[in-house]
Amino acid sequence: MALESEVREYIAYWFQLGKQVLIRNGSETLQPKSVIAGDRYSREFEECWQKIISPASGDCYLQGTSETIGQMLTPAWEIHPCARCAMPVAFRPNGMPPLSCPCQDLANWPDSELPHPRSPVSTRSHLSCLCSRLLKASDGEEN
Numbered sequence: 001m002a003l004e005s006e007v008r009e010y011i012a013y014w015f016q017l018g019k020q021v022l023i024r025n026g027s028e029t030l031q032p033k034s035v036i037a038g039d040r041y042s043r044e045f046e047e048c049w050q051k052i053i054s055p056a057s058g059d060c061y062l063q064g065t066s067e068t069i070g071q072m073l074t075p076a077w078e079i080h081p082c083a084r085c086a087m088p089v090a091f092r093p094n095g096m097p098p099l100s101c102p103c104q105d106l107a108n109w110p111d112s113e114l115p116h117p118r119s120p121v122s123t124r125s126h127l128s129c130l131c132s133r134l135l136k137a138s139d140g141e142e143n
Contacts, residue, residue: 002090006079007072008049009119010088012041014062014102016117017087017109021048021069023057040120064102065090085110087117 002010011021012035020029030051032044041049052060052069060069071077072090082089082101087110091098103109 002072002077002079004053004073006088007069007090008041010072010079010090011049011052011062011069012036012045012119013088013117015045015048017103017106019102019106020063021052021060022063023051023060025058026061029063036118036120038120039124062102064100064105065098 015021015032015035018031020031022029030048032042032048034042035045036042051057053073061067062069067077067090072079076092076094077090078093079088079090081087082103084101085103087101087103089098089101
């Protein structure tokens with residue numbers, strides 16, 4: 001089952017590559033200019049996410065896919081990395097894998113020379129983990 005946080009991250013990653021989300025059965029599109037703001041998602045992304053999960057938005061799709069965001073939030077769907085590009089892809093675990101990845105219409109993707117989409121990172125907690133690892137490593141060298 002895809003958790004809401006996984007679907008949200010899935011949308012955030014694809015937004016970072018320029019994909020849009022079609023809402024109201026395709027009559028409107030969403031694509032925030034910024035997705036990440038420091039250690040959290042941007043306000044603009046959060047507003048898009050709220051529109052995407054709102055029942056008033058009707059069926060919402062990631063550009064280049066056929067499953068709705070609502071379907072992805074049910075137990076019948078999971079999100080895993082694409083075998084070709086490592087980007088998140090939605091599929092049914094008890095069925096056939098998706099016929100294509102949403103990256104199929106992105107020119108020159110995957111591109112190992114460009115930064116890949118990412119989630120927000122808390123600098124404080126990241127540095128704390130690094131310090132802990134360094135302390136453990138130095139303790140191991142002293143013994």
